[in-house]
Amino acid sequence: MRAGDRACRSSVVFDLRWGRMLGCGHIRSVALKFQVKSDDEQEMVVSEASPRSPSVARRSLLAGGLGAALVTASTPSRAAMDSEASSDPRAYLALIEAVAQAGTGEGQPDALLAELDRALAQAVGHKLFTVLVLNEEVGRNQRYYSNQPQAYPVGGSKPVDRSSALYKDVIVGGKPRICYDYDDIKRAFFDHELIRSLGCESAVNYPVRWNGKTIGTLNLLHQAGWYNDRNVASIGPFAALSRPALVEIGRSLK
DSSP states (O other): TTTOOHHHHHHHHEEEEOOOOOOOOOOEEEEEEEOOOOOSSEEEEEEOOOOTOOOEEEEBBBBBTTTOOOOOSSSHHHHHHOOHHHHHHHHHHHHHHHHHHHHHSSTTHHHHHHHHHHHHHHHOOOOOEEEEEEEETTTEEEEEESTTTTSTTTTTTEEETTTSSIIIIIIOOOOEEESSHHHHHHHHOTTHHHHHTTTEEEEEEEEEEEEEEEEEEEEEEEEEOOHHHHHHHHHHHHHHHHHHHHHHHHHHHH
């Protein structure tokens, strides 16, 4: 950002740094800063983070304590270009605000998760979206939300396999996992045929973290090649906003 830019109407800065994404894919360490200078003028700065930088995310506050991330690591893919929110920072921030507001009303946690589903469909894209809540005491991941309940009903659960890459990398390591194509899907999911029958051949499992631990995952699935470094990084603020819902669900499971 230029030091002389003093006429900024608003400023949103998110500095996201992480190293290699384990599992099916990996992400370069990147940082992006975005500043709205006027109604018509915007400025974005992208830089690669130092490999020695700490693996932390620093969020600025936006009107009422709303964190925002605008991150890119490569040329926008077809998936990113298809999404208005991916190309328009204001649309992206509006979706984050909508999820934040949904969490203030009654009917929780269902109201927040329904808005989260809608927002992620626009910001990132998915054909199948589920929310799994980790129950370590009984060793199961319980499905609390699904946008395709006939194929993946709410209340269903999967055993926690502590020897799996998903557990080591996503649950313990706290890193998102990308499956880029059907070969990745077959290696990662025993129910890959059902997944493919829904038109899904790529996926991302994004951990929701609280107090140093993974408490659940946001799971987005779409056609082959849909997910990439850029759109997966943009899931972060939505995962953060989902924490109250997953904490409440986790308490009800005990």
